[in-house]
Amino acid sequence: MTRAKTTFSVEPLVGADAPAYNQFFRQATLEHPDTLRISPADIAAAPFKTEHAEGTTFAARDDAGRLLGVVTVEREAGREKRRHVAWLLRMYVARSSSGQGVGRALLRAALTRARELPGVAKVNLTVAAHNGSAVGLYESEGFQTIAREPDAFRDSQPRAELTMTLTL
Numbered sequence: 415m416t417r418a419k420t421t422f423s424v425e426p427l428v429g430a431d432a433p434a435y436n437q438f439f440r441q442a443t444l445e446h447p448d449t450l451r452i453s454p455a456d457i458a459a460a461p462f463k464t465e466h467a468e469g470t471t472f473a474a475r476d477d478a479g480r481l482l483g484v485v486t487v488e489r490e491a492g493r494e495k496r497r498h499v500a501w502l503l504r505m506y507v508a509r510s511s512s513g514q515g516v517g518r519a520l521l522r523a524a525l526t527r528a529r530e531l532p533g534v535a536k537v538n539l540t541v542a543a544h545n546g547s548a549v550g551l552y553e554s555e556g557f558q559t560i561a562r563e564p565d566a567f568r569d570s571q572p573r574a575e576l577t578m579t580l581t582l
């Protein structure tokens with residue numbers, strides 16, 4: 415049986431979307447404890463913002479406005495000499511919507527946004543090394559692996575993470 419393709423749109427979130435975003439991303443941490451380094455307790459302790467001084471959180475929604483997926487892109491903060499670096503953060507597509515191009519659409523929206531940030535020359539991300547679908551997606555958009563950290567986070571077992579980068 416083939417599943418009907420979901421139609422969706424990708425738009426930036428605003429500040430008022432934060433509670434719904436954090437609830438949605440909590441679901442991600444419960445579904446994927448082995449590939450996401452963020453835990454439900456982390457979110458409870460420090461909920462994420464959905465508005466950024468130099469970046470954007472994007473959401474994919476279906477025709478009824480339901481969240482299907484999210485991603486954040488943000489300039490690295492705090493160091494003048496690293497202003498050319500942006501980070502891709504918290505990529506997640508709900509399992510029920512995976513494999514339909516939502517992740518790729520979110521990634522492309524984030525990369526377009528990164529190119530708009532003055533002086534940003536590359537986008538970095540970290541990904542669990544065993545997360546083949548995510549690594550495949552990133553590689554297919556041009557990201558290259560530049561580092562591997564063993565025991566980067568621990569859930570039921572130690573997990574290695576890759577750092578990947580895309581020169582814009």
Ligand SMILES: CC(C)(COP(=O)(O)OP(=O)(O)OC[C@H]1O[C@@H](n2cnc3c(N)ncnc32)[C@H](O)[C@@H]1OP(=O)(O)O)[C@@H](O)C(=O)NCCC(=O)NCCS
Nearest residue numbers: 449505506507512513514515516517518541547548550551
């Ligand atoms: C990784 C993730 C974002 C992909 O989202 P998605 O909407 O399913 O991805 P898409 O449908 O856009 O697929 C894009 C590409 O990813 C790869 N891909 C997606 N699912 C895959 C799978 N199950 N196995 C192998 N490759 C896969 C393919 O290269 C695919 O391209 P193709 O369909 O042209 O072959 C999603 O599975 C997810 O949220 N996973 C859990 C959270 C997570 O690990 N996030 C990444 C943190 S760094």
